[in-house]
Amino acid sequence: MPSRSRILVARPGLRSGASLARRPLVVAAIGVAFLLAALVAGIAAGSVAIAPSETLGILARRLLGLDIAPTWTAAAETIVIDLRLPRVLTAMVVGGGLAVAGAAFQGLLRNPLADPYVLGTASGAALGASIAVLIPVRTLILQFGLLHALAFLGALGAVTVVYRLSRVGATAPMTSLLLTGYAVGSLLAAGLAMAMYLSGTGLRQIFAYLLGGFEASSWIRLAVAAPLIGLASLAILLRARSLNGMLLGEEAAAHLGVDVRRERAILLALASLATAASVAISGLIGFVGLVAPHVVRLLVGPNARLVLPLAALLGASLMVGADLVARLLGEIPVGVVTAVIGAPFFLALLRRAHAGYEL
Amino acid sequence: MAAFTRFRARGVDVHPIHFGGGGRAVPLIFALAVALAACTGAGSAAPTPAPTLAPALTAAPTAVATATPAPAFPITITDDEGTVVTIAAEPQRVVSLTPAATETLFAIGAGDRVVAKVEDISPYPPEADSLPIVATYQGVDIEQVVALRADLVIAGGLGFTPPNAVNQLRSLGIPVVVLYAESIDEALAGIRTIGMVSGKATTAVDLSTAMQAEIDRLSALTAGLDRPRTFYEIDATSEIYTVPADSLYAELLVLAGADPITTDASYQISLEQLITANPSVILLGDGGYTTAADVGSRPGWSGIQAVIDGNIAVVDDTLITRPGPRLVDGLRALIRALHPEVRL
């Protein structure tokens, strides 16, 4: 994506003595532009070619209520309104939610390499989903099936277990959380491997879930998941002050007026909720929750009041863009796209960040 | 995973997980009763019930005489997953998501109404070759199905068609009938269901009756013969895969006059178990990937009776597993391989 590399070059490198650039308004403007471009491209593209004028007409008629005589087929309208639009919006919500959760985890754990899955949420969701595939129950409530429910519960369950296990006395120190998260995640992954081994034809479904995707998006699912993710993200945003306080460590945060124990529990719960809801509807899509807040922080600094909303914006655009690429490449899993783009990009970031001064 | 991928690649409709399809007869009878009631209830002046159960001995679609048949639609049926599906009007734009459904639709004369199909490694019939492909092993292109204005989709159960795709199509208002078969009865019932939902109920019933009659005749020919211990190889590149005890495969093998070596729902059998069972005939369903000579050179296989005697034959796996109109051909192929002396 050309714009992103332009930003990287323009930003002064982190060399000794150089001033750190902070341009929040510019980043916000670019982020909004990115998101709009991604949304438009996402709605316009698909396996069935629909003329842009028709797409605009459909959107104007259905979304804005304008009285335009339809020059398009009913099928085209169904495709745009019932297939592409909810898909693109779901990608936006999930991308934004994962980015905010990632930013929260990075701030809480004071580790720029943390992502929303660091405390076992991914493994828990995957195990929940694979168990659901083994159980031949097919009822749907509001178009959510057993798979979504168990993925959601698995994610939350894993984080709860990690939190409880890492408690030392009344507090759960951050290093303890990280290490416990790793251990529990490994255990859950073993459970997942077992479930996959037993799954038979369900293996395909489990894999599809693990690699993530937005093909199955629908308005109803969006209507249930979006408020959950949105409200959790908003609640995190409102607690930006506490995240800022954590910058110098928990003790300094306490001295600055942060009720560390309470804020940490609340922020962990909110970030885990947003993550669990996201993975429940779209599977395990990585890198967006790691890269978006990281990039934003490099551009505007660590102030959570800026990082959280801008990361949401960038995460949303990235996810919509990745879904578009996945679609155009023949419906490959979105998780593959984010990994293929995200990993090298992240390596490049690391190299630039460490050039010029010693660790 | 590799073995299952190969299953798909060869167009085999494999259904490894047995979901207990025993209760399917009930919903089918119910569906027929409902259809009957709907037909009679739909009320016209014609007092005769819709001729859905008129027996005929040919498979060719014949015009049924007597009175004007009462309209068959709308109908409500229960598919093989237990979902109740309502089809409002006789479908004119059918999408077939299993190779068996494609074959069946063409066989019962509904081929002109099929607008798209699933990718088929062993495509049949030739008339279906020009149809656009809207589904592969990767998944279903929902946008294309919508763009084609499909008014009926026939999908494969046991995960063959991704459940997500089935749900999504249904949520868009497109009726989806999910079918799968793990026995001959279920295969024939599936053919009749396809006939019912595509407005060719009579023809389909005729076809299934004819198939049943031929199957009965063929199995009578082998009834009194010696049953060789038979190993049917589905795949043996890494693990060895053979037929489960309650499968369509096993049923056909028995009717073809074999004593098949069977395994459980995992489809896997260990080499030790195979050697102990010591089959006297080996049938290669994976003939595209291996030869009789290869089998003999596999380590540990040389002591098996069938290898010693050279009783290894290749059979067309598609005919045997596809629960469609050519199932009878599959039975014939098996008999030819097992009892070449029988005059079919």
Add this chain to the structure above:
Amino acid sequence: MIRVDGVTVVYRERAALRDVSLTVEPGERVAIIGPNGAGKSTLLRVIAGLLRPTTGTVELAGDRVDRLERLAVARRLAVVPQLPVLPFATTVEEVVALGRLPHEHPIRGMRPGDRAAVAAAIERVGVGHLLGRDARELSLGERQLVLLAMAVAQAAPVLVLDEPTVHLDLRHQVEVMDLVGDLNARDGTTILAVLHDLGLAAHFFERLILLDRGRVIADGTPAEVLAPARIREVFGVDPSFVRLGV
């Protein structure tokens, strides 16, 4: 005003503080000294409300610290933290701005008054030449000054320092101590500092509290507290005093 009353802290079966009582009046300049393990840092944490004493109470400006909200404590007492590890690139201004956390709007953040306070603190502590720099790249002395500026920006009547000169060279030690003295003299800020350097303590502080093994051994002027016999007994060292020229 800080009042510590009969505080005992038992931590992992060890009494870190035993029956400590002291009062610090507004405007005082107090140094807490003692050997390693005497309980100096524990005392600071108890006063800051981070540690709940097993027995005894602590009051800040008349309110019990264990009953105050963290934000209320932060408005009464600012602590210059030990050099923390910053996980992200953070500018000097951003670090100093953290000091306004207890004052800024919870959602909207810093108001003009807060920004002015940050600028004033930077000016006061003299780190203006470091603006725009990544705090992780500064020398230890520069970083300590930035943290001091942060505490100054917090604008609390009490300033607490925990071993602020440990990593500093002589020049920066004096710089920090001079600043602290200036804050006390000009702004009337109450100063409470834990120091291990007896010379610094004696020179810059009017009142010393000597702790040993959790108890207050002495509390008074440097001359009173740093009696040779006491030093010998508490620190196990034979002191010799060198009087430096004024």
